[in-house]
Amino acid sequence: MANFFSTRATKGLLKVGDIYCPKNGDFPSFTEAAGTAYLNNLVANVPADDFSSLNLVLAIFSFLPNGILNWIISAATNSQSNPSDGIIPSTLRQLNIGLRGLCYSIYYSEFTNPNYNGKKPLEVIDFKLNRVVD
Amino acid sequence: MIYDFIVVGSGSGGGSLSYYLNKSGAKVLLIEAGKFYRKDTFPKTEAETSAHLYWGGGIEFGKDGKMGFLRTRMVGGSSIVYQCLMDRFDDIAFNDWRAESGVEWFNNQEMDKHYTQVENDMVLHTFQREEMRRNGILFADACDKLGYKWGFLRRGQSNCGAEKGNDCVGCLGGCFRDSKQSSLVAFIQKAEKEGLEIVAETEIHKVEPNSNTCKIHGLQNGKQVSFEGKKVILAGGAFGTTRMMTMSGFKSKLPALGKNFASHPQFMWLGFQNEPVDAHKGMFQSVASKDPSFRAQGFKLENVFASPISIGMLMNVTGAKHQEYMKKYRYMQCIEVAVRDENIGEIQCDNKGKLTIVKPLSDQDKTRRDKGLQAIENIMMTAGANEIYKSNFYFGLHLMGGCVMGTDASKSVVNPEFQVHGEKTLYIADSSIYPNAPGINPGLTIKSLGHRLATQLLK
Numbered sequence: 378m379a380n381f382f383s384t385r386a387t388k389g390l391l392k393v394g395d396i397y398c399p400k401n402g403d404f405p406s407f408t409e410a411a412g413t414a415y416l417n418n419l420v421a422n423v424p425a426d427d428f429s430s431l432n433l434v435l436a437i438f439s440f441l442p443n444g445i446l447n448w449i450i451s452a453a454t455n456s457q458s459n460p461s462d463g464i465i466p467s468t469l470r471q472l473n474i475g476l477r478g479l480c481y482s483i484y485y486s487e488f489t490n491p492n493y494n495g496k497k498p499l500e501v502i503d504f505k506l507n508r509v510v511d
Numbered sequence: 512m513i514y515d516f517i518v519v520g521s522g523s524g525g526g527s528l529s530y531y532l533n534k535s536g537a538k539v540l541l542i543e544a545g546k547f548y549r550k551d552t553f554p555k556t557e558a559e560t561s562a563h564l565y566w567g568g569g570i571e572f573g574k575d576g577k578m579g580f581l582r583t584r585m586v587g588g589s590s591i592v593y594q595c596l597m598d599r600f601d602d603i604a605f606n607d608w609r610a611e612s613g614v615e616w617f618n619n620q621e622m623d624k625h626y627t628q629v630e631n632d633m634v635l636h637t638f639q640r641e642e643m644r645r646n647g648i649l650f651a652d653a654c655d656k657l658g659y660k661w662g663f664l665r666r667g668q669s670n671c672g673a674e675k676g677n678d679c680v681g682c683l684g685g686c687f688r689d690s691k692q693s694s695l696v697a698f699i700q701k702a703e704k705e706g707l708e709i710v711a712e713t714e715i716h717k718v719e720p721n722s723n724t725c726k727i728h729g730l731q732n733g734k735q736v737s738f739e740g741k742k743v744i745l746a747g748g749a750f751g752t753t754r755m756m757t758m759s760g761f762k763s764k765l766p767a768l769g770k771n772f773a774s775h776p777q778f779m780w781l782g783f784q785n786e787p788v789d790a791h792k793g794m795f796q797s798v799a800s801k802d803p804s805f806r807a808q809g810f811k812l813e814n815v816f817a818s819p820i821s822i823g824m825l826m827n828v829t830g831a832k833h834q835e836y837m838k839k840y841r842y843m844q845c846i847e848v849a850v851r852d853e854n855i856g857e858i859q860c861d862n863k864g865k866l867t868i869v870k871p872l873s874d875q876d877k878t879r880r881d882k883g884l885q886a887i888e889n890i891m892m893t894a895g896a897n898e899i900y901k902s903n904f905y906f907g908l909h910l911m912g913g914c915v916m917g918t919d920a921s922k923s924v925v926n927p928e929f930q931v932h933g934e935k936t937l938y939i940a941d942s943s944i945y946p947n948a949p950g951i952n953p954g955l956t957i958k959s960l961g962h963r964l965a966t967q968l969l970k
Contacts, residue, residue, distance in 0.1 A: 396829060396830060397829050397830065397833065398830075398833070398834065399830050399831060399834075401830070401831045401834050402834075404834045404838075415558075418559070418562065419558055419559070419561075419562040419568070420562070420568055421562060421563065421568070422562060422563060422565070422566070422567070422568040422584075423567065423568035423569075424567065424568075427567070450829060451829075454827055454828070454829055456576075457827045457903055457904060458827075458903050462574075462575040462577075462871075466576070467574065467575050467576035467577075468576065469576075470572075470575075470576030470577060471572050471576040473827070474570065474572070474576075474579065474824070474904070477823070477824060478561070478569055478570065478820075478824060481819075481820045481823040481824060482557075482558040482561060482562070482569075482820050483558070485557075485819040485820045485823055485837070486556055486557065486558040486820065487556050487558075488556075488558060498837075499819065501834075501838065502819060502837050502838055502840040502841070503840070503841055504791070504818075504819050504840060504841075506678045506680065506681055506791065506818075507676045507677055507678045507792075508555075508677065508678070508681055508687060509672045509675045509676055509677035509688075510687060510688060511670075511672065511675075511688065
């Protein structure tokens with residue numbers, strides 16, 4: 378069964394993405410740069426149960442005010458240095474890596490929004506990779 | 512049809528084993544859960560690499576969410592995405608294996624012929640000074656100043672094209688030149704030409720050994736499939752093989768199943784230099800620590816780097832602060848410490864096959880980590896870093912144990928002949944049989960153990 382983000386979840390991801398990757402100098406905002414059409418391709422192999430939880434969490438995020446969302450992202454970020462093995466910090470750590478992984482995978486990639494014409498994040502950081510095939 | 516041998520899993524162990532078995536003229540079937548990519552079909556981007564080549568769609572976590580595990584799924588297994596560093600074990604590693612397992616042939620004298628054969632069947636390259644890039648030079652020069660011993664890496668590669676401007680960091684998603692000596696290149700593709708039968712995208716979840724043959728059952732495109740071999744060898748890696756064994760009901764017979772898990776936890780720090788380092792250009796990894804005192808203290812340092820998404824993940828800051836760090840991507844020096852960890856982890860599996868990994872860091876692991884990180888800080892400061900990003904995210908690439916080898920069936924899963932205790936037709940040949948963490952790149956030894964088992968099975 379393929380994984381597909383709901384429209385609501387995609388909206389939630391864009392809100393979260395703008396916290397991780399805001400418009401800042403040459404950097405575009407996540408919403409400007411992200412090629413959301415590629416999202417489903419990037420979660421094709423996420424286990425169905427995990428994806429279903431992610432989809433739900435992102436859909437809920439889409440309804441939250443920015444202040445509360447910022448607080449949740451901050452708590453998730455801080456959980457990385459929390460030594461506790463309890464269920465809340467453990468879940469927050471997984472949320473932290475999962476969300477950042479998804480956002481950065483779109484933001485620092487070739488999968489940008491086709492309607493965005495500005496400098497892409499990979500260009501801002503001056504990343505070029507040569508693939509020489511004989 | 513009854514095969515002479517069925518090998519389940521095509522990574523370092525399964526790849527070499529199936530090659531040597533097939534070479535003898537035996538009828539061999541190699542089964543792999545992931546897809547069959549070739550040099551021209553590997554994902555072309557870092558994002559797709561993570562999404563498509565790894566179980567879990569990128570990363571899996573331990574139960575406490577602290578440590579990430581990177582586990583691949585494709586023909587060739589982890590050897591496709593790893594750096595293919597080919598190191599023999601030293602006496603320290605084998606002595607500790609022997610002490611833990613009671614297996615007498617764990618020694619360099621016995622293993623030499625297997626190492627030699629595998630080395631002869633691969634193209635190996637030891638880096639030279641002129642191949643070093645700035646990330647390596649910064650590391651080596653600082654080590655010299657600090658009195659730390661370092662050395663050039665030996666890697667499986669034939670023609671990386673660095674002199675033509677090829678950037679090898681791209682091969683972390685699969686080598687598109689067939690230069691990296693992955694199991695796919697060094698063994699599987701050669702065996703394929705000689706008749707090895709390969710079935711990809713088939714996930715085995717149950718093994719049924721009996722006195723004459725062994726049946727295996729799994730899913731292929733959502734449909735149940737079964738195969739039968741005179742002998743079945745599991746080589747699905749620490750997680751995969753432990754999962755197959757647990758789902759097949761062996762936990763009640765073999766209490767050590769899933770135990771003794773270790774993973775060489777790795778911690779990467781970034782040092783920011785005033786001039787570009789361009790650690791992602793050319794041959795991006797050429798040197799590592801070779802300091803006997805580091806070995807004695809239980810860690811080693813490697814001069815590594817990664818593409819932007821992975822580097823971004825190391826830096827646990829958000830927003831503008833994160834972007835400012837990423838803007839200095841070309842100025843990053845990078846070193847990681849790999850800890851020789853205690854094998855106190857456990858791979859648990861429920862009856863639906865869902866894995867739970869329990870992998871705390873012991874006090875000894877933390878002491879080793881801290882000593883290694885102190886050495887990294889010393890190197891980066893000596894190299895002139897204006898800032899160090901001390902990432903607290905850590906991960907395991909070398910997944911070992913879960914089905915360890917030993918003489919005592921109450922403390923191990925396979926006997927010194929690689930046979931599952933009490934079974935005549937079921938064997939295991941991958942990193943899951945490692946009794947404890949060697950503190951050395953495990954790839955060459957996994958391949959060599961595959962050669963040893965092939966030699967034994969063909970007698």
